[in-house]
Amino acid sequence: MTYVEEIMEQVVKNNPGQPEFHQAVKEVLDSIALVIDKHEEEYRELRILERLLEPERSHSFRVAWIDHNGKAQVNRGYRVQFNSAIGPYKGGLRFHPTVNSSVMNFLAFEQTFKNALTGQAIGGGKGGSDFDPKGKTDIDIMNFCQSFMVELYKYIGPNEDVPAGDIGVGGREIGYLYGMYKRLTHQYEGALSGKGLSYGGSLVRTEATGYGLTYITEEMLRHAGKTIAGKKVCVSGSGNVATYAIEKVTQMGGTVLTASDSSGYVYDPNGIQADVIKEIKEVRRARIKEYCDLVPTATFVPGKKVWEVACDVALPCAIQNELDLDDAKTLVANGCFAVAEGANMPTTREATDYLQEQGILFMPGKASNAGGVAVSALEMAQNSMRISRSFEEVDNDLKNIMKDIYKQVSEAAADYDREGNFVVGANIAGFRRVVKAMREQGIV
């Protein structure tokens, strides 16, 4: 048995009932087997993979809170501090009923490689809760966030661990979390990113993941002699990443045909309007169906996924495993030639393999959605220096970071004779940077 095979068996044995974590680890190990095989003896001796796959620290805690009816509620909170070889832990907080140890481990593990790809000094972490924000009042959200922070603040700090938003955690939630952090620690410091502009946030952080996704997609298309302008694009989701991907694709001359939530999708051949999505999701906090009340040319398709709509480019921006093999076949049959992941692991392994076999340009999330965390790191730097930079400056940095990620990913793939395989390239490039830092710091 090879070292990689042995380790994969061990991961499954040591983390039973964690399918998402196993899926993420398998994808990475399959890609980096090429590198491991070259250094097998040395890596075995240093137990590189064992150390890389064991989170440095995992916190799980009770979150008791009172809802707007005065009733007691209890949820479970998490913070997984996976790897700090290259910097303080960094990664979002997710509030969604599907959150469990498997999802947390998969996200924190992926985050380690993604953060390495940005070239910044940030390690990998992730956190969240099985709390479901759907249908909750503003008071519920504040009470929950405050109780969550009463525990979380013990583990975070600007030089230790800097959480940000993710599914279910946007500007409102970060505000409530930060308010309680400051009250508990009496420190005004950048212990969270994605903060509001009035209290230390960075311009472009809100837009960063969706914009960054669009910039790297354009870069990938450019190298294939194409461009986003004039293309039909399917976007799934209608949250932070989806909204700003829709906005940037439209600005760059593409037409976004779809947006969705867990109830179904809306289709508009004239192009989905990001401002209307913002009104529905950020102001009214309503279901996507309401889009059709505001835009008469749009139609709502209940209970279906966006991938049945013919498009040139697909941008999955909702949740893990939302694009499966059947969806991939439909996309290819309808002429789609590029897929870039806005969400984390939205494409199943079978779907990814099929898309790559069919010669579809495919950019994995750990490269294509890294813009959010990259601008979070810029926010951390601004907080430390007590400065704020202009929209243009930060946006320009974001563009350069995304271009650099494309370069690293394609060069790493080429180094191992896998030109155009950006999954292999992203995993190898991230792995090389993390492992170099781990080796230089000894067995810790």
Ligand SMILES: NC(=O)c1ccc[n+]([C@@H]2O[C@H](COP(=O)([O-])OP(=O)(O)OC[C@H]3O[C@@H](n4cnc5c(N)ncnc54)[C@H](O)[C@@H]3O)[C@@H](O)[C@H]2O)c1
């Ligand atoms: N926010 C960031 O900066 C960031 C950065 C990197 C990656 N991501 C990833 O992007 C994805 C979306 O995150 P977000 O921050 O936009 O969250 P969000 O809460 O703002 O939006 C999530 C969206 O997904 C939709 N959704 C959830 N389950 C769905 C389902 N089963 N079918 C269809 N739609 C569904 C929700 O309705 C919502 O529109 C997640 O995978 C997240 O990990 C986010």
